[in-house]
Amino acid sequence: MADLINAFAIAGKAFFGFQAVFFALLAIGLNVHFGYTGLLNFGQIAFAMLGGFGIAISVSLWGLPFWVGVIVGVLAAVVLALLLGLPTLRLRADYLAIVTIATAEGLRLVFRSVSATPVTGGTRGLSAFNRDFIALAPWDTARRYDLLGTTWSGGELWVVTVGWILVALCSLLVWALMRAPWGRVVKAIREDEDAVRSLGKNVYAYKMQALVLGGIFGAFGGMIYAVGTGSAIPDQYQNANTFLAYGALILGGAARVLGPVIGSMLLLFILQFADTGLRSLISNGVIPAELLSATDVAQLRYVLVGIGLMLLLVFRPQGIFGDRREVMLDAR
Amino acid sequence: MPADPAPHGAHAAQPDHTGTTGPAAGATRAEPRRVAQTALRDVPWEVGVAKPDPAIVVDHVTRTFGGLTAVSVDHLEIQRGGITGLIGPNGAGKTTLFNLLTGFDQPNTGTWSFDGRDLGKLSPHQVARLGVVRTFQLTKALSRLTVLQNMLLGAQGQTGESFLRALVPGTWRAQEKANTERAMDLLRRFKLDAKKDDFAGSLSGGQRKLLEMARALMSEPKVVMLDEPMAGVNPALTQSLLGHVKDLREEGMTVIFVEHDMDVVRDISDWVVVMAAGKVIAEGAPDSISQNKAVVDAYLGAHHDAPLTEEEEDRFLAEDQAAERARREDVISSEQGRKRRTGR
Numbered sequence: 001m002a003d004l005i006n007a008f009a010i011a012g013k014a015f016f017g018f019q020a021v022f023f024a025l026l027a028i029g030l031n032v033h034f035g036y037t038g039l040l041n042f043g044q045i046a047f048a049m050l051g052g053f054g055i056a057i058s059v060s061l062w063g064l065p066f067w068v069g070v071i072v073g074v075l076a077a078v079v080l081a082l083l084l085g086l087p088t089l090r091l092r093a094d095y096l097a098i099v100t101i102a103t104a105e106g107l108r109l110v111f112r113s114v115s116a117t118p119v120t121g122g123t124r125g126l127s128a129f130n131r132d133f134i135a136l137a138p139w140d141t142a143r144r145y146d147l148l149g150t151t152w153s154g155g156e157l158w159v160v161t162v163g164w165i166l167v168a169l170c171s172l173l174v175w176a177l178m179r180a181p182w183g184r185v186v187k188a189i190r191e192d193e194d195a196v197r198s199l200g201k202n203v204y205a206y207k208m209q210a211l212v213l214g215g216i217f218g219a220f221g222g223m224i225y226a227v228g229t230g231s232a233i234p235d236q237y238q239n240a241n242t243f244l245a246y247g248a249l250i251l252g253g254a255a256r257v258l259g260p261v262i263g264s265m266l267l268l269f270i271l272q273f274a275d276t277g278l279r280s281l282i283s284n285g286v287i288p289a290e291l292l293s294a295t296d297v298a299q300l301r302y303v304l305v306g307i308g309l310m311l312l313l314v315f316r317p318q319g320i321f322g323d324r325r326e327v328m329l330d331a332r
Numbered sequence: 333m334p335a336d337p338a339p340h341g342a343h344a345a346q347p348d349h350t351g352t353t354g355p356a357a358g359a360t361r362a363e364p365r366r367v368a369q370t371a372l373r374d375v376p377w378e379v380g381v382a383k384p385d386p387a388i389v390v391d392h393v394t395r396t397f398g399g400l401t402a403v404s405v406d407h408l409e410i411q412r413g414g415i416t417g418l419i420g421p422n423g424a425g426k427t428t429l430f431n432l433l434t435g436f437d438q439p440n441t442g443t444w445s446f447d448g449r450d451l452g453k454l455s456p457h458q459v460a461r462l463g464v465v466r467t468f469q470l471t472k473a474l475s476r477l478t479v480l481q482n483m484l485l486g487a488q489g490q491t492g493e494s495f496l497r498a499l500v501p502g503t504w505r506a507q508e509k510a511n512t513e514r515a516m517d518l519l520r521r522f523k524l525d526a527k528k529d530d531f532a533g534s535l536s537g538g539q540r541k542l543l544e545m546a547r548a549l550m551s552e553p554k555v556v557m558l559d560e561p562m563a564g565v566n567p568a569l570t571q572s573l574l575g576h577v578k579d580l581r582e583e584g585m586t587v588i589f590v591e592h593d594m595d596v597v598r599d600i601s602d603w604v605v606v607m608a609a610g611k612v613i614a615e616g617a618p619d620s621i622s623q624n625k626a627v628v629d630a631y632l633g634a635h636h637d638a639p640l641t642e643e644e645e646d647r648f649l650a651e652d653q654a655a656e657r658a659r660r661e662d663v664i665s666s667e668q669g670r671k672r673r674t675g676r
Contacts, residue, residue, distance in 0.1 A: 173499075176498070176499050177495075177498055177499065180492045180498035180499070180501065180504065181484070181490045181492030181493045181498060181504060181508065182492060182493050182494070182495055182498035183498070184477070184481055184484060184485055184493075185485065185493055187474075187476070187477060187481075188474045188477055188481075188482075188485050190476075191474035191475055191476055191477060192472045192474055194436065194456075194468070194472060195468070195472035195473075195474060195544075196474075196485070197436070197455075197456035197457050197460070198434065198436075198456060198460055198465060198466050198467075198468070198472075198548075199457075199460055199465070199485055199486050199547065199548075199550075199551055200457045200458075200460035200461040200465075200488055200551060201457055201485075201493070202455075202457050203457065209495050325531065325534075326476050326531060329475050329476055329531055329533035329534065
């Protein structure tokens with residue numbers, strides 16, 4: 001029982017941890033793309049990688065201040081969004097999906113390649129770029145702090161604080177946009193582009209704006225991840241993260257402002273709880289070792305998440321915050 | 333001013349609204365139908381004939397898909413302020429012509445203009461902003477938006493639709509309120525006001541048609557192009573839709589519509605254009621069309637009701653019998669073939 005409470009506390013830390021911030025920001029971006037505008041971006045992680053490496057390269061390679069690194073990361077994400085959008089947004093939705101998934105994988109391979117090592121650090125990546133950022137913390141970052149039965153380092157706490165403020169600001173921005181006529185146009189594009197064109201709206205421009213905006217959110221996510229881990233390694237930015245973020249979005253409810261945020265927190269909680277809980281059950285002998293070993297747990301927890309998502313889609317397709325009426329509507 | 337925002341005409345929810353729109357609107361209401369009809373009375377019933385006051389002029393427009401020429405229109409003028417019916421058998425190129433005129437498709441050759449302005453290279457939203465708005469054959473209601481949101485989307489020149497100004501509600505609140513009032517007026521006129529908060533996807537097929545038309549009117553268009561507005565709509569609703577189309581003309585709009593039901597076409601159109609195999613084969617007043625030989629041939633095939641001479645009858649009979657015999661032999665030989673195959 002004490003083990004389970006302990007697992008609960010550790011999962012609680014994951015609930016608020018910087019990884020949850022990371023997925024929340026990715027998923028907020030995907031919510032703008034997919035949930036509101038209907039753009040199928042399957043390479044959100046590419047934006048995150050550019051954000052993280054924007055800081056890493058600017059600070060540790062070029063010796064620029066941290067905030068300049070943030071701007072570089074955002075600009076890189078904007079450029080990527082424009083490059084992806086220019087050829088594909090005039091075409092059907094599937095083309096963007098193909099191009100983004102290829103870009104995300106291709107960009108990671110380029111970043112980890114030997115020829116890119118002088119810039120990106122290759123497979124080892126870059127580190128030691130978040131000192132300026134950690135130094136901004138108003139508390140002692142060398143100390144450890146006990147909160148609700150979990151222990152946080154001062155630096156970790158600072159990253160998480162800034163991260164959740166960022167999530168709040170991004171959510172606020174999405175909320176402000178989506179209640180305005182701009183949001184109405186974007187949602188209408190999701191429903192039927194041609195109808196929106198026939199009403200005098202420049203669909204291409206709106207799709208591009210949405211792609212850039214969501215990409216910037218993704219870049220913020222990558223930045224939080226980079227300062228959270230203290231390093232930027234290309235292989236951290238596997239495209240599986242994009243699909244986990246989609247999972248979080250659907251769990252929380254697409255086209256809802258808080259859907260991606262709560263979805264990411266819950267996703268990380270469930271993953272961590274399954275992990276710690278199963279491990280403690282194995283070490284206690286509750287689950288016999290021949291049935292399940294501790295090394296299997298890492299894979300099994302994703303199986304559990306997968307089953308959970310399937311059950312969700314069967315019994316609550318709208319996610320936690322969604323409107324069932326809306327989801328069950330015929331697409332036409 | 334393209335159209336009067338206040339509802340009036342036969343289907344107005346509050347007929348006294350006309351008082352607020354001034355005597356000019358009242359005057360155009362008094363003898364609406366005659367304006368376009370009178371103007372078109374002396375126009376000869378010829379293909380490509382010049383109209384007294386054309387809103388849309390089409391010249392040498394062709395569109396081919398591979399080897400198929402979908403549209404090949406030499407010259408066509410659409411009278412301003414009238415209802416022009418566009419008819420023709422399936423595959424005649426009516427919808428393709430609509431797509432070309434509204435920028436949804438680009439032609440291989442040709443030019444066309446609206447109010448003297450060349451529309452050739454414009455994209456759909458630019459055409460719509462000039463005041464040429466269309467509806468679609470397969471209704472495009474925006475399912476997961478409410479009826480009211482659908483309507484508000486039609487309003488033009490909204491400051492809140494720009495990214496940055498959307499973040500400052502002060503810049504668009506007043507406009508949004510005015511647009512909502514106008515939308516509600518239109519919804520009342522189309523009897524959809526009770527549904528304003530329902531998702532458009534939950535409406536019936538006919539209601540979606542009404543919504544699409546109302547949404548198009550939100551943009552205060554000068555020309556309304558309706559692609560089969562009555563398709564799949566029950567007869568009772570057809571009457572109401574017809575009334576709405578007539579109202580558009582009474583508000584001074586130019587209406588072009590595609591329709592298959594000849595009774596409907598005869599009832600409301602001032603001028604009818606007939607297309608077949610991509611070409612305009614006839615145009616004229618509605619009454620002229622049913623007697624037009626080219627039209628009858630296009631719909632029913634040439635010689636469909638020409639009386640047969642006795643020799644012809646014998647010849648056709650002989651051909652029929654020969655064909656029948658050949659068919660029977662064919663069946664027998666194929667059966668024998670099957671027997672041979674299965675017997676082996």
